Amino acid sequence: MATNQNIIGKRVIRSDSLAKVTGTADYTADLKMPNMLVAKVLRSPHAHARINSIDVSEALKMPGVKAAISGFDGYGIKWGVFRYTQDHDMLPTDKVRYIGEDVAAVAAVDEQTAIEALSRIKVDYELLPAVYDPIEAMQDGAPLIHDQYKNNINIHVNIEEGEVDKAMERAFLVREDTFKSAGEAYAMMEPYAVVASYKNGYLDLWMPNAGPHVRAKAIANLLKMPLNKVRVRHINSGGAFGGRSEVAPGDLVASLLAIKSGKPVKLVLSREENATSTRQIHDMIATIKTGMAKDGTIVAKDYRVIYDGGAYSSTGPIATSIPYYVYEECYRLPNVRYNGYRIITNKGIRGMYGCHGRAFMGGNEAQMDLMAKELGMDPVEIRLKNGLTAGEMTATKSKITSCGLKETINITSEKTDFKKRWDRTQSPKGIGMGCIAIMCGFPMGFRSLSTCYLKINDDGYVTLVTGVVDNGQGNESMVIQAASEILGVPMEDINLVNADTEVTNLDPGAYSQAAAFVSTNAVKVACENARQQIATIAAEKLGVPETDIALKDRLVYSLDNPEKKMPLRWVVREAFARATPIAATGTFFPNIDLKREWISRPWGQMAGTFSYATSVAEVSIDPETGEVTVPHFTAAHDCGRAINPMAVEGQMEGSVQQAGMAAITEGNLWDGGHLLNPDLLDYKIPLACDMPEIDAIIVESIDPAGPFGAKEGGIAIRMNAYSAIACAVTQATGTLFKEFPLTPDKVLELVENGKEEKR
Template sequence: PLSNAFKIPLHKVKIKKITIGGAFGGRSEICPVDYICALLAKKTNKPVKIEFTREENTIATRQGHAMITTHKTGVDKDGKVLARETTCYMDGGAYSSTGPIATSVPFLSMEQVYRMESVRYNGYRIYTNKPIRGMIRTHGRGFACGLDTQLDMIADHLGIDPVEMRLRNCRKPGEYTSTKSYVDSCAMDETIHKAVEKSGWKEKWGKLPPFHGIGIGTNSVQTGFPMGIRGGSQSFIKFNEDGEATVMSGVVDNGQGNDNMLVQIAAEELGLLPEDIHLVSADTETTSSDPGSYSQVSTFVGGHAVQIAARNCKKKLFGVAAKVLKVKPDTLAAKNRLIFVKNDPEKSIPIKKVVRISLLNFTSVNAEGGYWPKVDMTREWVKNPYGQMCEAFSFGTTIVEVKVDPDTGQVEVLEVTAAQDVGYGLNPLVLEGQFEGALTMGGQGGMLTEYHEWKDGRCLNPTMLDYKLPLACDMPKINNIIVESIDPKGPYGAKEAGMSIAMSAAQGYSAAVSNAIGAYMDSFPLTPDKILTAIKKKKQQTEKK
């Protein structure tokens, strides 16, 4: 975008990422201030920094889409979903931004997690006199809450446990979605079973004290749908004379641990220690094309590219080592800085020595690797929404237990259990961090405290004084459960992690509050005034009976 705007060649625009704590969708595309900053730097021939106040940040950067959705669902007497018709109206602000994607993602999450024989979806993104809209960790939490609320209502009407209702309709491996995407790895039912067991659902459902509630949410997120010419990632690895390696990758680390992930994969493949890997990432001067930290691509696509580059490097190392050890290359393995014979580990040679031997023979040890998801490139958001959307899907379940104060409408979250099918857990500690961050944003913040008030196109609460963020003291006990299904296409079987929890957390919070007050909530976030209104309405209905 900067190259096009200033009419200068791409090679003259150098962008190097800095260490930041997070992005959550706010940096999924260029902001107007980026152009302004670049223009001022060009005009003054000096470095320019633009820093927003909190109020400016609220009105000049992306915010989530407010939406109104309606769901019409047909089921049989056993609770099997036969057909669903959904309409979604999204507040798109005054700019197009990622409009088609934002309008499509809610439907995609719905069709991925639940089986539906017949489905109709109408999505409308409406221009309004408000700032630009985007995602907050994901699109469509309110949509998902409405969908699951209706599912709970149907289960209640049929006398079916909400957990059983989901097990009867959840996605299974080897199936196709409504828009013809094949689902290879899927442990949706396992995430439900493990979350139910850990949370004590069977002991609590229907047996909690008044104004105590428990609820479940389930969701699915695609792993890395392609973004046109930026749909794939490429990596380059070169060995240095000391036996250590430099990895170059365009993958961006926005705080989720991507740098560490790339180092882990390279070290594992090359038989080195993590400290032997030196990473150059997200520098347009030296690194190749990458989709960026968007659409859950970092591990599945970017990590895959590094894995392929490392394997190509390893082939060269094994070719040299095989001649020295007088064995065939396919009998070798690499670990702890050594290349050794698999069935005779004592017969080995240091990787450092292999690199030096290669250099003495006028051959450097380096290789590249790239990975592009195999999807249906004729698929289009509006005109042709059919075909393989992406190569893998993640699945998550969140169970939430709450206590509601009937006099104030305040919600105290007692315990949250989150289980996600991540394919393979490359780094369990980082995964737990992603789960907890997702619960904070999707559940605690997104459903209870964070919301903007608007009037005549202006935000009435743009400061931290009025826009409440959840603090550490607000967070409940969290049980994290990593479920592995080993995706055949992901690096070591890994796929997206965290986003399914951000979606299902919102659903779980909504269901728990509804269960606590005995009335289904249909407006989010769950602010005290809405909860008090629902309690009052429920009381009036009970008195009439």
């Protein structure tokens, strides 16, 4: 482990902390501009209906209404992450496909006027039959929601490596189970909001997003505008979790209203609109068939997974693939077949999630435990036997360059005395383990790279310009900490300019776990290039070799003779005098196979590296009510190198809440196409009083390509926390769980089934 850093690896207070805890941080809804208008959206009351006409003329006659739009005011360009998934007209003109879909909008001088204006918009609908269940939607004769998707199959991801059927026939033990999980809400604290301002042909936008450059490109396409006239600006984000990954209908609505009215427009969604009319998380049905050798080696896996995708493609190919990939990045799968189907239904659109795939991952891990028990093994042994190690390849041909999986398994096992506690019957208590891996920066074409600019001002203070975006993870503070280390100045001396598309260059954003591995690497390269410029001048001035130059505490000095030193600002001023100011660029492109494609070519290097994690949950079940409580949770995470251990621990703790505790409370409830729990009263987010005592353990594998050895920090725990809970409940009840969330009614049924099996 590297030990010669001054600030890397230290527990530092995040640079954004003060503004957020004092309430001075600005969010989109806080923005105020002269003559700003209020926008409101008219939404579909129908799950499936043809639009015969939309008339906004009466709304425009109202005093105070400055603009009114429908899809007929746009260019009819459909959004899709890929060319073959471009099916979403942000303001439809043909038909509506879910309750709550954006249909028309107004901008008025105040909220009351805007709401009244919506009631004057006339939409002539022709009702169509709807389908809400993905299994029903796949059947012949089901209502067709998009003409181009036969049997409403939006995406079919087929991966097959090895000889699955032959391996399954030779297996000593074979088991097949089906698991379900309800869709979830992202439930960000900040409901979606967007501000648009249009002046002199230039469009400025503010909204929470996971990648400003990706968002700007999408909006430019929808509006047929050049990229240098669409500017997504920096703003704080009140939560993302995958739900801010794509362009939203609200972005187009606010933009069109600003263009039409010539005034700034603010659209703020209600809590209910945030649940029904922005992205949600896929419902899932996962059938998992596993074949094992007598010694517990996995010899074959056969999957059929059905995802309820809602009304449009969204991130379809990615969402249908990720649950499988994070599993194959963790375990050795010599023979594997994966068939993932994303199905279109008349429900709200489903997108990506930081802990996507809980039925799949939880099912794999819980099934593994039962098979281990049947073979006379324990969960620790079987995971160590099948877990990947550095230097190995995944089933779809990604090389693992660093891997601390074994260490995370061993340390959580030892900390919790796992083997002894799992071996004995504990009912109504249980203990469970979950493991997973996460790719760091998956292929996004040329947008996979990050570029950083850097300048040092004549007083020695630094300006850092990077496209990195922060959705609460601490990305902004992380890149400042990296620059501070290399340039030898305090973090407070660095001004960060970021997440503004007109002044920064391309960056993959926070969308693909790329901020630490990709974006920080670009910052590191830029700072090293600037440091070399400093060293060249300082070496000449101090009369020492360039290799003898060091930077620390705003000073440039000789390593061999520290008495030879000068302030950094002197070197910078000398550079200005020579007409060679200290300015540098750094770019980093991860080692990925750009020919890899989610459907047509699902093999090749998926990411530059992979992070690993193991979670152990301890649960207690009330045998009378089925209520599950989690007194203690242990999580170990191989994040490569913790740039800021305190920030990594915070992400780990948040992951336990978002995925682990959510496994027993969170799930969308539906009546046909109506979402029954679109608010935070009926949608049960775990509260502080529900949280366990958490032991967060950092394991450092020091990735060879990561900045200072770093990889992503946090999401690997998010992707396995619910598996640990599911395995613990299965162990406590003696019965395999079948469905998330593990609410008291379902758990009580497991308890009763366990009693029956014992009889």
